[in-house]
Amino acid sequence: MSRARRSLDWGFPRWRGYGSSREAATVRLCDRHGCEEPGDCPAPKSPNSKERWYFCQRHAAEYNQKWDYFEGLDKEEAAARAKSEQSENAGYAEAAHYGWAGSGDGSRSADEMRALDVLGLESDVDFEAIKKAWRAKAKEVHPDVKPGDEEAAKAFQAYSLAYEVLRQAEERRSWKG
Structure with missing residues (x-):
């Protein structure tokens, strides 16, 4: 009677193969000059544009600090966009009382x-x-x-x-x- 040969990997995944290929993953760097961090936060290059910058989190926050969402729109378009955003996000506003934090800026327990x-x-x-x-x-x-x-x-x-x-x-x- 022939017995099946026992595997030598003992069930530890790190002793098995990692897949068919082992190439390096491409990482996009931050578009800010001189920054070596991964650029994983897209930011529009201009209002209503499909082109994007890709910044690290720190530079994305700096870029968006004074961003005007309604720039380039007339009053009627800005009001319509604000109303549509408000109606789409109304569920979040209604559920705000379920949040963990109370009043304040979130820095205090x-x-x-x-x-x-x-x-x-x-x-x-x-x-x-x-x-x-x-x-x-x-x-x-x-x-x-x-x-x-x-x-x-x-x-x-x-x-x-x-x-x-x-x-x-x-x-x-x-x-x-």
Whole structure:
């Protein structure tokens, strides 16, 4: 009785062949002069043109920074295009409340936004303003200033917790940056 010969690749794909060819993949470079990054972000060369530049992500963001979508259109055409864009994207606007983030520019977490609300601050304040607001509010309700006042003690704890959340977030940002 003849037994089938056992394979020597043991089921590991890296020991098998990689396919019929092993040519290098072509990568288009960024069209920005001197940039060596892959150019995988198409950007129109002019309004309503089919020709495209191909930039890396950084240069595409720089190119599109002051892009006017309605340039070259008269008022009626611009209004018609804006209306069609709005009607096509209406589903996204209706579902915006399902998003992860709350108010702000997306750079702060929900916990940070709640902490800012406790301190009565806007979402775009810097850490010095946070520290100043925390000190002012904490001085008003500090247990040494209002001994025996339960409401003041709870408010002091809330302000301290809010400040701690914002301080830790600021530390995380400074470590990353």
